[in-house]
Amino acid sequence: MDKPLLLELREVSKRFAQPADVVDRFVRRLRRQAQATKAVLAVDRVSLSIRRGEVVGLVGESGSGKSTLGRIAAGLHVPSSGIRRWKGEDLDRMHAAERRRKQLGIQMIFQDPYASLNPRLRVRDIVGEAPVAHRMIETTRQTEFVADLLQRVGLDAHLAQRFPHQFSGGQRARIGIARALAVQPELLICDEAVAALDVSIQAQVLNLFMQLRDELQLTYLFISHDLGVVQHIADRVLVMYLGRIVESASTEELFARPHHPYTIALLAAAPTLDVKKIDFHPLRGEMPSPLQMSAGCGFHPRCPHAMPVCRERVPDFKEIAPGHFSACHLDDPR
């Protein structure tokens, strides 16, 4: 665990505000009420550090803020508050040009291989555009460079002349990976990168991720809702619920001894290949809308162990066993 820190997020939050529309503003002015904006706290004071060579899994349901956190990590969203450090340097205090250069070390792979490739560009340009634009290679070397990359991700070099619609889902996923690798990143952020693929293709792409990790010494932040995939690929897992990290531990520890009631429910609900009749008691209710966040622990409306204190105070994220952190009032000293 003493490998150097690559990316560090400290207490980052992201608030999306929707300003009131004209009619609403007008009505409120007439009634002499205060102007209100609807705001969603998509990520709430999350700290995360990724060391070189690690594969960190980030698990959560839709609306948990995991994609927003991934986008903050990649620099696609500027956090509303908090610090983002890359190899110890504060990214948001740099000059824009320098930040852009440093951020090339963080690349993102998106979920939908259909929506994330420009349909009007040939693969040669999709993959080769960024390194040319950032003057990492000469324009004359582009064809050769792209051919190398395509081979690395398991595609034939002559496919570079084709357009995205001429490929299958699995091949498009590989093109998306080649594009991310083109600028020689150190950290890859994979946001549901295999979720849209068929089962047999998913295994191929996961194997490619593992192979690239060894060949290129890559580090991954692997965002997924699929616990089986995360269990297989990650060294360390973070569980997110309603914008906060509720539990974090090494993969073996988390799957063997889940601690937070939400993690326990999530593991119980995940279908497995073992033939057993459903006999668990599924979690009641749904994740509340982040627009109507209640006070206290975000999970308390669905939690089977909810106590009065859960409605009042957000539990601290504390170490319950070496390297195992959880945010639950059940662990409070009494």
Place this chain on the structure above:
Amino acid sequence: MSRESSDQNVLTVEHLQMQFATRHGVLKAVDDVSFSVRRGEILGIVGESGSGKSMTAYSIMRLVDAPGEIVGGQVLLNGQNLLDLTEEQMRRVRGKRIAMIFQDPMMTLNPVLRIDTQMIEAVRAHQSVGKAQARVLARDALARVGMSAPDERLLAYPHQLSGGMRQRVAIAIALLNQPELIICDEPTTALDVTIQGQILQEMQMLCRESGTALVWITHDLAVVAGFADKVCVMYGGKVVESGDVQQVLEQPRHPYTGGLIASSPSRNKRGQPLRQIAGAMPSLAELPSGCPFRTRCPHATAICATMPPVDVQGRHMWRCFHPLQQTTGVTHG
């Protein structure tokens, strides 16, 4: 049509064939598919995209549009061949005797009508009841699928509900006319695992209680494992293996089923490469002759270019010249 032998079976599909006539030739989307479902039984149909699993469902409902055409076989609903019915008779079957639930509930729901309007309409299309009584039926159906505050939900528009709630409304609409059979096409694929767990449990309970037969189409073997009684594995428009869930998952005989199970992350050792199936499913136009899986199959030999015969052992069926050995099944990690 032997009513006697099939009185247990709600649905019997025999040698169903559906094809598209295109300029690239005839594409056999559903090729000689047979299966049956009994009262209160859950059948899972598993396959990747392009395997023909959804087209099988559309063929049962006779929702196939040109250039698609059902060219052979039988679809017996409690002994009656649906393929012999007129379009007018078929309309009385859809929504009444067979209901269908889609992956995207917005395919079922009209975005500009309130839930109550849509549900009352669905009741009155098949039963001669008054509006007030239809409303009571609608309310009860919502309560049965676990909706909290069903009276308020009746007044909502679809966009006011979450994805899980919308899917529950779609299920409630399917239940309205007490169908003999419900066909579900990937209904929980777009939902979160905790919501999927709730819906799987409720559907299982509803089927057991009411005796409704259920056909559950999915790409996810793991969903079928905890939920269905029987499973059909489809590949390239054909059923390559079928049987009781336990038999098929624990002792798969077809190399494709074996490969699917082996490539699941939970059946692999952490940190080691997943056992993968090489290549990708060919499109229907490029299907090889004989066994559709032979171009990706590690066991394929020259004989696989002819169509393998159906092998049966009890209720377990597979189509392969080189079935996996029972003792060396790929089941243990």
